[in-house]
Amino acid sequence: MSEETIRALSVGGLSYSYRRLRQPRWTTEPVLVLGGALQGMFGWPQMEDHLGPVADVVTADLPGMGSADPLPPGPSIDVVCAAIERIIDDLGVPRINLFGFSYGAGVAFGCARRFPGRIARLALGGVPAHISEAQRELWQRAADHLLRGDDETFATLVTEGLMCLDAGRHVTHRKLAYRYVRRSILHAARHSGDAAAALSRGLQDRPDFSGGLTGIPTLVFSGEHDTVTSPARQRAFAATIPGSRFLTIPDADHWVVLERPQDVADLAARFFTDGPLSSAPCLAPAAGRESSPADPACV
Template identity: 45%
Template structure:
């Protein structure tokens, strides 16, 4: 088992924690993982253990994510300051940074402010703004939050994140559906979770239009992502100088749960500058203008 260190810090008067999986003689800079709103410190298995074979791996709990006794909404800009504080606390000159879904917005904010601290950047499931098709779901979630029906809220959240088209092949969709719904329901019973979720919905979280500095960047997406569709993510990748864009087959927005081996392999190759070499079947990389 790798050595594990958990540190508690405070930013803007709110406590948060980060976890470090230590690797003797690491082969690349520390890998910092920023995931979805409810992902938390221990939500990256088995990807974190695979990445830990090459580097120290750091995972974070988010400020005000609804899992602890604070209903305060913390913006991505504030969360990126928490990341900056954690990186300073690590004593790392530079990091490899992977942000997924909500975490990609935080990673984007951090990269804008601290490009000199990033060795390589990887963003997936990048929110670029709600599509017209998603508006009815968002309205239904808001109405159900107001009703206080946690079970229905959990169901709606899973259904907006998963590709529910029965004609589309997504591995282990039923299992992912059940596990994710159970996890979300557990979080929604935490103090202030429903309030925090509503504030997150009101914020319409998306990456800003600010142009990323020139750091080696990879954007990736599940091919059937209905929450952050492939065309939107490809367009975002085109706005980043020298960016590479990758699509992973048989996966949707929950690609990290559905294809963890492929995501981990992709990350290791990017973070060790081996992205140009042969990658796994079902992973398609392309350069974008």
């Protein structure tokens, strides 16, 4: 039985908090899970179920997310990474495993570059390594709707910008995922005063995905139909990290953590315990086998 604790911290005058599910027995370092810009500390039950038997699971409302203080205007990555390093200090451990998805992938990668000695292993999913001008226009239009008080259109546009709606591509639980994502974004728009600012940060305060990371075992994974950043571009990003592994998960788009949640959690548990990835149930024999970033057959 895990023991839940929630700790309040501050960094640069901003208050935030993190949640730790402590396990009586564990086999690897604590796993900190970071998600999208509008995701908070209570949105990862599937990760808790699969990672709980092997590690303490840590989630957070970082500055600008959930119940934490909003971020001030301007670049935020230094503040958010400082908040994460403060969590590591407060956990009382020398290193953690770090799982970052979507916006959280950029934050996790930035942290790994800033304090690599504190990161044991790094898993990055749905990496937004490239954002097109068409996407920028769509999401800026969504933010404009929210600023005018039209949260319904805001939620619809953001959801459509984050999902593959092409009926010719099979996405597991597409309709269910669409309803869940839209409802979650609508809830955030109505209950968070920072929703528009969070979206604007995602467009303007872009993480640096140019490389420069060595010495940390790294896994990069993508849904095969990710339309936010294509698997090919995510593979190219993975290739900048020496020794990293890249794979695609079939029948999923950018929201692979929602469409195939148990499979992603199983994959993370394998990676963080140095287990075999090639036998993970999420990988179809042809479309999603493990490979090196240089292997063109991995997408």
